[in-house]
Structures are given as C-alpha cells and as structure tokens.
Amino acid sequence: MRDELSDRGKQILEAIIEDYISTAEPVGSRTISRRYGLDLSPATIRNVMADLEEMGFLASPHTSAGRVPTDKAYRLYVDSLLEVRAIGRGEREQIKRHCDIRGKQVGDVLKETSRMLSSISHYMGVVATPHVSANVFRHVEFVRLGGRRVLAIFVLQNGTVQNKIVEADADLSSSDLVAMGNYLTEFLQGLTIAEVKQRIIEEMASEKARYDNMLARALDLSRLSLPDDDSELFIEGQSNILDLPEFADVERMKEIFRAFEQKGHLVQLLDRCLTAPGINIFIGSESRLGPLSGLSLITSTYATGKNTLGVLGVIGPTRMGYAKVIPIVDYTAKLVSRVLELE
Amino acid sequence: MRDELSDRGKQILEAIIEDYISTAEPVGSRTISRRYGLDLSPATIRNVMADLEEMGFLASPHTSAGRVPTDKAYRLYVDSLLEVRAIGRGEREQIKRHCDIRGKQVGDVLKETSRMLSSISHYMGVVATPHVSANVFRHVEFVRLGGRRVLAIFVLQNGTVQNKIVEADADLSSSDLVAMGNYLTEFLQGLTIAEVKQRIIEEMASEKARYDNMLARALDLSRLSLPDDDSELFIEGQSNILDLPEFADVERMKEIFRAFEQKGHLVQLLDRCLTAPGINIFIGSESRLGPLSGLSLITSTYATGKNTLGVLGVIGPTRMGYAKVIPIVDYTAKLVSRVLELE
DNA sequence: ATTAGCACTCTCCAGCGATGAGTGCTAACT
C-alpha cells in the first residue's frame, strides 16, 4: 500500500498535475477538493498527498506552499494517466496551411516548420535537419575560388545542398574542375553519402588511380569536400519561454539561453531520438543535460518511406500541455514527411 | 555660450560618457572631479552638467541620481570626441585565426563570423548575407520531387547556393528537367541574377518561345524558381546582452528578444548601410526602430573588388565601447572581404 | 569664474508586523 499507487492516488496525482500545468502554482489540498469532483475533504487529500510525496511523485517548495509534481510524476502521467486527445481541428488546419511549400527553399521549409511549431504550441519549436550520411548523392560541382581554394557543391537526392571550401593541392583550371565534377557525378550516381565515402577510398587505392593523375586528384578533392555529417538545428520561438512564470528569474533565463546558443548538446539528444521512430519524450532531468532541467522535449521523427530523415519537436517547461502538444508534434511530423517525400 | 559647446564642456561630456560606458551607473559630479584630472570642484562640474543637460546631452533618471548621456551625446562622442584606437594585437590575431575557412560551408563562414564578432566584442554579432540580385549566375539544376513539384537549385558565382521548391504546370520527366537545366545553364551563363530575370522575361515574349513548347516551359520554370532577393541574417551572441545591467529588467529583455526573432526590421536597417560603404553607426533611436532604442549598431560593408557583398557588424547597448568595437568591425569586414574574394 | 556649504530630494534597504495559504497532527465520526 505504501509503494504501490492506488487508484485514488493516481486520480489525485493526475488532478494535481493538470492543475499545475494550467496554473504554474504549487497546488494545495483545498484546490483539489474543490475543483475536481472527487468528493473528498482536503484532509483526506492531504493524507494521500503526503504518501505521494514519500513515493517521490510530489515535492513541496516549502512547508506552507502546495505541492509540485516531480519529473517522476510527469513520466507516470505521460506514460499511463494521460489520454492523448486527437489533434484539434483548428490546429490541424493551421499546420496544413503552413505546409504549402511551393516557392520555398528546402532549408526554409524546416525553419518555418520550427517556427510554426513554436507559434502553435506557444513553446519552442525544434527541427533538426537530416543527417547527411543516409542521403543519396546526386550531383557534384567544383567552382574555382582564389588561389587553390575550390568551392565544392554537393546536391543530394532529397534536395538539400551542401557546400564547402577546400584547398586543392595543385593549381586546377576551371575546365579541369568541370571535368572532375562531371566525372564524379557520373561515377558516384545513386550511392548514399556513406557509400560514396567508401567508394572513394576504394578507388583511390586502385590501379587506375595510380596511373591517372587527374583521376587521383579528382578523388582526393572529393574526399576533402565530402559534406560533414552534422545536422543543423532550427530553434525558434525562444521568446515564448520568456513568458513562462517559472523562468521569470533572470539567472535562470540566462542559463537557458546560453544552453541553446551552443546547440551541440541538443543535437546529441535529438540524435538519440533518431534511432527510435515515432514520438519520444524527455522530461526534465531525463535528458541528462543540466541546463535543460525544468524543460521537457517532445519529439517525433520524420521520414520518407523507409528512410528516417530527421527529428522535430517542441521544447517547453516540464509542466507543458502534453495532451495538446503531443498530437501537434505527431501530426506535424507526418505532414512534413509527406511534403518532403520524393517520388 | 549657451548653445555652443565649450572646450571644457566637451572634456566633461567625454569624461561622463566614458565613465558611464565602463560603469553603467549614472555619473555624479564628484566622480568626474575625482577620477578625471580636470582639477575642478564638483560644484563647477555641476554647473557645466546643468548646461549640458539643458542642451540635451545629458539626462537624469531622477533628481538625486547622477547624469546619463543621451543619444545625442553619443553621436557627438562618436563623431568628434572619440579617437578610434588601432585594433588591438590580440584581437587582430583572434580575428585572423577565425578566418581560416578551409573545409567550411560558405554560409557557415558568415555565421561563424557573426559568432566571432559577438565573442570578441562581448556584444551581439550580426552578419547579413549578400543580396542575391547582384551576384552572377553560374548553374541551374532541376530535381523532380513528388507530383509536379520540382526542386530548383541555383548556384551563384560567389559560391552560395539557393534552392526552391516550385510547382510545375505540367508533368515533366526527369530527363526533361535535366535537359532544361543544361539549356538554361548555358543560356544564362555569366549574367547577374537581376539580368537573368530580365532575360527570361524578354525571351518568354520572343518568337522562339511561342513555337517551342519545351523552351517555354523551361523559361516559365526558371522564372518561378528564381531565388528571392532577401538576405539572411545571422545574429549571434544574444546571451551576451543578458549580462548587461541595463537589461536586467525582464520586460525589457523580452521586448528585445521578440524584436530579434523577427529579423525583418533589422534587415531593412542593414540594407540602408549597404549603400553607404565603410563604417556606419546607428545610435539608439536613430535607427527609428522602437524596440532597438537603448541599442547601438556599428556596421561595415564587406565587398570583393567593386561589388559590395553585404553588411556585418555589432549590436550592443548605446553605452558600448565604441573605441574598441569600431576597429574590430572595420578589420573584420576587411578580412572577410579578402577571404571571400574570387579570382 | 570658482568653490564651499547646506538644505533638499529621492532611491535603496533592512526591519517589522499583519495576512493568508497550506500543512501535519489529533481526535472524533461513520
């Protein structure tokens, strides 16, 4: 009876969580007894709350404030108490309307998706661009810059374009570069970037490359200029979290903004989601990222056909409106998948 | 004597400004008399300060605080009091070190420049990417997406790549698209994007296009997919301004972050700088952008040869260290110009 | 023209008590 959660315990915990989500104020026994039709006196609820606190689901900021749900409570809530509503009609329309991508740059589509997620959820939107490795190579071109510097442009099957400035180890004429580009475009057609890497290394070791100087140079150049595998991150709507009462404290706010400025950690976190298709939820300290404590992350992967392309989601306070945001993220991921789909 | 600034007036104003720049506290007559070797009693200085206030160079937050410089004062300071120091040796090294661009994407170079500006100045770095119109067309390619959607990729002479998704008005096969790309690449070679626009319109009205259905389609497709002329903005180091005491107020901070989230206004402001080569300085309300009052902007244009490419700069509080930041912006702009130079 | 002196203003801060929300415990009730 002490370690197992009774039905009533669950009901009261749920009420507390939902109240806290909507008010951001520690919730007291009286509130629960009045506002949620449980027909129990505050005293009874106090008893239950004391148990819940002992079990680690609640915490009290100080003796005479109400109780606040812990990360553990949100986890339980998300896993088994919460009934995910279907997405609202208005929201669905809004997302659809956004997804008219004609005339937009591919990168901008993702950026705007991020912005849309933030404005519709009133939290922060995050979209990670697809990792490069799994994408299929389509076209490469080299442009001569000053000196020996060369601009390499890789076009991938899904429409993203990667470019990079490299230093060649010999002077190369423009026509050399065009020829190299044409040759490599042909040679690498249809491979994924990961395979391209592989193929180049193999070829460089081959007989042919040893005798054909130009070929060797072309291969070397392409090796240098292969796009890096890091994905970009669009984080939009940061100002939304400025309105949340829990971040009214200036120090807290600084900490968060600092954390988001160097996106590295967040990228890692999102990478973890890549391997688990569908909705993923990190609550508060579960992310194991210090500065993100107090924040939750709801993500979903977007994909075309079998290929997982990337991750998108919403970052909000741990007390975010899971019931509303989860279907939004889910629906958006599906729609983005469809929109980016190739035939 | 009343409207014209005496030498002593200037000296004292300069002292006040410099003190305020370093302390962010309203400065009193005693401070000036003690810390700056003017050999005048506080009372004398008070008289001068009263004059300066009447002339609009100083303001007092309330009766018993010291005085604070107005935008007008900073303008005078920047225009005629300030002696711009040569750039520091350490700073020069730091900027140089950053400018090793091998192996980086072109866009990233600008983004990192922005970041570098922010970290070296301790304010915010801004870099606007070049406008598209003046750039020279190099290559276009069309990729078939689902349905009638087509991905158009424009490569420009300076290495930037623009892409856009458009809806074709007929089903086009992959080979059609490749052919169109090749034809247009040939046809538009060497023109600026502005000229490309022109040329396409002309050609669409020509005899040839009227009879060659495929040509007409190709032209139409390229017209739709021409890159937009808006330049992107990289704003980095926003968290730096969180540390400034004048923005300790949460409301003020929200306002600023909101303003930066929609970059439109700022782009307009930077565009104004494009036409005036070299260093430009906007102080506080001079920018005529409400939310930017209290902030100053120091910009410089970067260019290759004759072509102005874009604008970069630093945004900080009006009381920013002009003497230090101006040479930093200047030097960075020159270096970026050199680095992006084509041969 | 400059300065010393002084009264005055206004912010900032610490201390104070009142208020009220919420708890935990005990004893009575069903």
Added chain:
DNA sequence: AGTTAGCACTCATCGCTGGAGAGTGCTAAT
C-alpha cells in the same frame, strides 16, 4: 479502518517605516 473537522504551526508575501547615502541646486564667500 477510512474519513473528516479542528487547530496549532510554518512560512512566503506585502506594505509600511525610518535611516543611510548619493547627488543635486542654490547661495554666499573667495
């Protein structure tokens, strides 16, 4: 045995107060 009413207790919050300190403006003396 579970539930509830009652009550003493804790603690954050708020408004008020008075003192300290910084800085000013004015006047009169140098």
